[in-house]
Amino acid sequence: MASNLLKIHPSDNVIVALRDLPAGDIAEWNGEQFNLAYGVSAKHKFVTEDIETGGAVIMYGVLVGRATQPIKKGEPITTFNLKHDAHDYSTAKRQPYTYTQPDVSKWEGRTFNGYHRADGRVGTYNYWLVVPLVFCENRNVMIMKDAFERELGYAQTDIYRDHVRDFLNLYKAGDINAIRSLQSSGEQQAIVDRKPDRPFQNVDGVKFLTHEGGCGGTRFDANTLCSLFASYAVHPNVAGITVLSLGCQNSELKTLEDEIRKRDANFNKPFFAFEHQKGTEYSLMSGAIKETFIGLTEINKFEREPAPLSKLSVGLKCxxxxxxxxxxxxxxxxxxxxxxxxxxxxxxxxxxxxxxxxxxxxxxxxxxxxxxxxxxxxxxxxxxxxxxxxxxxxxxxxxxxxxxxxxxxxxxxxxxxxxxxxxxxxxxxxxxxxxxxxxxxxxxxxxxxxxxxxxxxxxxxxxxxxxxxxxxxxxxxxxxxxxxxxxxxxxxxxxxxxxxxxxxxxxxxxxxxxxxxxxxxxxxxxxxxxxxxxxxxxxxxxxxxxxxxxx
Known part of the structure; x- marks a missing residue:
């Protein structure tokens, strides 16, 4: 791909510019020349043939749009001359598909070091999870987050708090101009690895989730939230979970428990649930903190062990x-x-x-x-x-x-x-x-x-x-x-x-x-x-x- 141009699929009628191409340039691809009346920026495309209004633009071998006005050979496609279009699809139109698997022999026998779970899956990390069933408990979750992260060594290096403190000291000294004149170096302070200071060496973190749901919306969304938390609870990277519930919300604790059993009938991870409306905030929080801490002592017993690459589950996202x-x-x-x-x-x-x-x-x-x-x-x-x-x-x-x-x-x-x-x-x-x-x-x-x-x-x-x-x-x-x-x-x-x-x-x-x-x-x-x-x-x-x- 060292050329300045790329035609991705043989049937495409567009070419991709890999570098900026100036107006007036003559681009060449496989012996064919294209006079570029307009500049084509890197990553953009120009057409390889005259396309009339309504004509198809093909890229990656598929229909990607239709011309809204005539596009001359060598002109770039833009939002002004192209609109989205795509071929329709149907299960009834399915065609036979064949696929040749790449040679994977060099990877056979390779392993990664992960946490083996009772259901046969392997975690890449060993986390404890704290979740609220409703947004009313977000504050309590965040209080727990601050306490656990600071005391157990999971808190991030707070370089920006240091910035504010420096500015405050200059302000107290009456030196506003010094603040204005400070220039950022553009360099990030090195992340401090605090793992040596952590009492639970095999616990990679305590993760605290917040959200804006659980009540006030549809029952469908409330149940989906419970399904989501259930999927997180059975996830191989999660070794235990603490749940905070208000008590009257749509996303009920029983629904969460039912959804967990649907996913893993033999679920045996530590699972602690606390309901706010059964008592004071102090009783809720002290109980949740105590049981979570005890749970951490248990999951700290897990250690990384070799696992085959077949235990990888890789998400593909852009x-x-x-x-x-x-x-x-x-x-x-x-x-x-x-x-x-x-x-x-x-x-x-x-x-x-x-x-x-x-x-x-x-x-x-x-x-x-x-x-x-x-x-x-x-x-x-x-x-x-x-x-x-x-x-x-x-x-x-x-x-x-x-x-x-x-x-x-x-x-x-x-x-x-x-x-x-x-x-x-x-x-x-x-x-x-x-x-x-x-x-x-x-x-x-x-x-x-x-x-x-x-x-x-x-x-x-x-x-x-x-x-x-x-x-x-x-x-x-x-x-x-x-x-x-x-x-x-x-x-x-x-x-x-x-x-x-x-x-x-x-x-x-x-x-x-x-x-x-x-x-x-x-x-x-x-x-x-x-x-x-x-x-x-x-x-x-x-x-x-x-x-x-x-x-």
């Missing part, structure tokens, strides 16, 4: 995407996914709005007609609900996406789907459903970064790979989220956020396959306890997907 996402980082994840699947592991492809236009290919790849039908129904139901409130999947690209070359949702989706590689689709999961099969899964979530990673963790991901071309700090409380840059410029600009660079694919120094193998080596390190940048920064993002309406 956010802050750019025009290189579908060219470098997403295909790299796709090849890694095929390797993990070939080893008997799980991969989880989420973000249904970002599969718009590639549905038929995914339907073809489903291992059974039943799973294909489930995928079609979930997609159509989701799209219908979006349209009912005056939106549509076509509105998915953000201003940042569009600025960096993702003009239509179909262009964005066709590139996003590359994260799923080429393997057969083993299963299709609705939101909060747990993955139980090996292989590639389609997981129904929004495209929203945090709602999607929240849902992937519920499905059972024990590592999430998150590609980004623009940069995003997204993390998750119980599952490590590694940020994978589509380009080296981003990796150098945001080194405190980015974990891995796929830029060598763009500059031609590594193939997709080579880069994917380097990434898998990094995944093994993360699964064995090496902290991602999001973990170092304490980026514990959690947003339940609210699917109903507020009452």
């Amino acid at each position: 956010g802050g995407s750019d025009g290189f996402s579908g060219i470098s980082a997403n295909p790299v994840l796709g090849h890694l996914s095929d390797i993990v699947v070939g080893l008997g592991g799980q991969t989880l492809l989420a973000e249904f709005p970002e599969l718009n236009g590639v549905e038929q290919e995914l339907l073809n790849r489903c291992v059974t007609e039943e799973k294909a039908a489930k995928f079609e129904k979930l997609m159509r139901d989701y799209a219908g609900k979006a349209e009912a409130v005056g939106s549509a999947f076509a509105f998915n690209p953000s201003p940042g996406n569009i600025k960096d070359g993702l003009i239509t949702d179909a262009i964005k989706s066709a590139g996003a789907a590359k994260k799923g590689g080429n393997a057969y689709v083993s299963d299709v999961l609705n939101y909060t459903e747990r993955a139980t099969e090996s292989g590639l899964h389609l997981v129904c979530t929004p495209g929203n970064d945090v709602e999607a990673t929240t849902g992937q963790s519920a499905a059972g991901a024990n590592v999430i790979l998150f590609t980004t071309g623009l940069g995003t700090p997204t993390g998750n409380p119980i599952c490590p989220v590694a940020k994978v840059a589509t380009n080296s410029v981003l990796a150098k600009r945001m080194p405190d956020v980015i974990d891995f660079d796929c830029g060598p694919v763009v500059d031609g120094t590594q193939s997709i396959e080579q880069n994917a193998e380097h990434l898998l080596e990094y995944v093994i390190k993360v699964a064995s306890g090496e902290l991602t940048k999001a973990q170092q920064l304490g980026q514990d993002d959690f947003i339940p997907w609210k699917r109903g309406v507020s009452l």
Whole structure:
């Protein structure tokens, strides 16, 4: 990919600029020349033929839009001359699909060091979880968070509090001008690893979740919240859980307990529940703190032990995407996914709005007609609900996406789907459903970064790979989220956020396959306890997907 140009699929009628191409330049691809009347920015595309109004624009081998006005050969596609369009899909249109698994022999016998659970799954981290069943208990959860993190050595280095203290001292000294004249170095203070000071060496953290639900909305949303927490409770990275309940909310404790048993009939992790309306706040908090502390002494007995790579469950996610996402980082994840699947592991492809236009290919790849039908129904139901409130999947690209070359949702989706590689689709999961099969899964979530990673963790991901071309700090409380840059410029600009660079694919120094193998080596390190940048920064993002309406 060392050229300044790239044509992704033989049937495409657009070419991607890998570098800025000035107006008046003559671009050449496979012996054909294109006179560029307008400049084409890196990551954007120009057409290879004259396209009339209504004519199809093809990229990644699929329909990604139609011209709203004539586009001359060599002209770039923009929001002014192209609108979203995609081929319709149907389970009835399924075609035979064949797939050749990559050679995974070099990875057979490789292991990571994880926490083996009673249900046979393996955690990459050993966390205790504290959750409120309703937003009324958020304050109490945060009080517990402050107490446990500070006293047990899990609190993050508070460099910004130091900033405020320095400014306060200058203000007290009457030196306002000194504050104004201070220049930021742009360098981040090193993260302090406080693990040596922690009394519970084998407990990777106590994670405290808050949310705005549990009551006041639909019963559907309340029950979904309980299902979400149940999926987190049985997650292999969670060793025990404390639940705070007010007592009168829609998201009832019994519902949570029932949902846990649905997912694991033999659930035997420490589980402590406390109801606020049974007494004073002090009795609630002192009891919750005491039992949680005792629980920590128990889960501290777990130790990391070798596990085969078949115990990996890798979430495949993208956010802050750019025009290189579908060219470098997403295909790299796709090849890694095929390797993990070939080893008997799980991969989880989420973000249904970002599969718009590639549905038929995914339907073809489903291992059974039943799973294909489930995928079609979930997609159509989701799209219908979006349209009912005056939106549509076509509105998915953000201003940042569009600025960096993702003009239509179909262009964005066709590139996003590359994260799923080429393997057969083993299963299709609705939101909060747990993955139980090996292989590639389609997981129904929004495209929203945090709602999607929240849902992937519920499905059972024990590592999430998150590609980004623009940069995003997204993390998750119980599952490590590694940020994978589509380009080296981003990796150098945001080194405190980015974990891995796929830029060598763009500059031609590594193939997709080579880069994917380097990434898998990094995944093994993360699964064995090496902290991602999001973990170092304490980026514990959690947003339940609210699917109903507020009452």
